[in-house]
Amino acid sequence: MGLVLPVWKWPCLRSLDAGLDSCPGRSGREHRALRQSRVDPVPHDAPKPPGYTRFVCVSDTHSRTDPIQMPYGDVLIHAGDFTELGLPSEVKKFNEWLGSLPYEYKIVIAGNHELTFDQEFMADLIKQDFYYFPSVSKLKPENYENVQSLLTNCIYLQDSEVTVRGFRVYGSPWQPWFYGWGFNLPRGQALLEKWNLIPEGVDILITHGPPLGFLDWVPKKMQRVGCVELLNTVQRRVQPRLHVFGHIHEGYGVMADGTTTYVNASVCTVNYQPVNPPIVIDLPTPRNS
Template sequence: MSERTIKHPVIEDKQNHKLTTQVTETGCQMSNLYDLINAVNELAMGYASEETTSLLGRLHRPLPPGEEPVRLFSLRYDVDRCYSDNVLAMPVSCITVLSFTLLGHTRFVCVSDTHLQTHKMDPLPDGDVLIHAGDFTQEGLPQEVVKFNDWLGTLPYKHKIVIAGNHELSFDPVTIKSWECMQRYDESELKDMYLKLTNCTYLEDSETNVLGFRIYGSPWQPEFFDWSFNLPRGQPMLDVWNKIPEGIDILITHGPPLGHGDKTMSEQRAGCMELLNTIQKRVKPKYHIFGHIHEGYGVTSDGYTTYINASTCTLRYRPINKPVIFDLPNPS
């Protein structure tokens, strides 16, 4: 079996996308290329099926040093004509994608619920913006927050957006007072814990603008035992979601909305109805990123908003779920 990296253009069209591929000349089928072609076509049309989302989730290996990307067509190219016209005049039987980036787009890499397991995670994929949807610690202890911040400092992303989750006990004044593990610290050690996150932008019921994209983050979820940022269902949750402004491109919450990435091991739905209504009836973001329900990891859509449960850890706290990646066209 021989392997090589294609450095010349495979196919070119007016709309190009950076792509580096590795070709294995024996043992596989060309269906991989069909999947890739269809994925690029879908993205060019502003749509991503479940198959395309799954494919993009696997395109996370970085370019080899010194390798130039090749170019792949987009915009509804005829796959069958591509083969019948022998455009791909290469004696190959398998193409493996090493890196894929849409030109003129911003790449977002989403993780959540890493729970101090970052040292056990595979290297994160390339991208422009990292989003972490909370639960980056076990109990929100000061040394845990510092350790997470140090890890963020090693990552090459231009922008890193982080919210807290229910495990960040020291970020919520209520759980600072109620949890025994918080009592071993002086009040001064726990004050404004978010200020220890010097290697990211921390959002708590607040908005930031990154490369022209409006991003809003909030840590709340319906009450879950006595962890942080818990509120009763109904009006208390709605009051929080009413703070979210309209026109947001990307919404980050720790907990899921009802019906999307919220099914627990017991088959019950743990998502928030008030959050779902807020998203679908008023805010209508392009993407909603969250975690909290580890077993709900995955991507769904309601036809307008794409919902991403980016939980890195499984139900047994093994950090094996891959980051979820999506690209958005750069604002004009």
């Protein structure tokens, strides 16, 4: 299957300060005062402490799961882009891979590459006079309208929530507009309306894209491409213990701000090589679980 990618010109904020200063209710100076540091993930062979839940975080595997060495854990989190185009055949292959994994829970969201999961995108695509994604636009509606049902080996979240082991987990696929891929929205109010759906009290937030300033740096463009509305939502209102995302392959790693641990779990590099290992995070299991 041939995948044709558009030229990557990032519509984004070149300055972190400019983005932070645009946050309503908090100045850039106040945001910058928050602690921001790199964090080492848990080694794959480290024993899990008693009373903890081990989360194994991956993202952006892009139908390249065979080389990935999956570590021990309790809950798998996949933050989207598990396919190249969201074709049913790709989704079935991914679901088979999920079925081979031993985790107690497997939680998945879509990313911009899961085109068929975005029903509004698909409706617009098939109306076009030219086919931007020919292998997708030729699909019949009956082949993609219920594509989520192919994911039988996981919990699929799309602007929705699930509780596992006492942790409230919320997942959302949206990101700032990215040259006409799935689940793209303009920066500003449109994205904020999606983030406003995230309930307070969520322990673990899964989004496909990063918040501004955390693991969102694109060296080639010398730009940060994260979402400032998402940053504002995470730091001012929701304050989850863990925020897992991907999308920006160059941003792989872990950071923290003193309240939330941020994980960019992109397995594939910017050249789509699946060489970044899954990221392991241990969290104390809630007592009421």
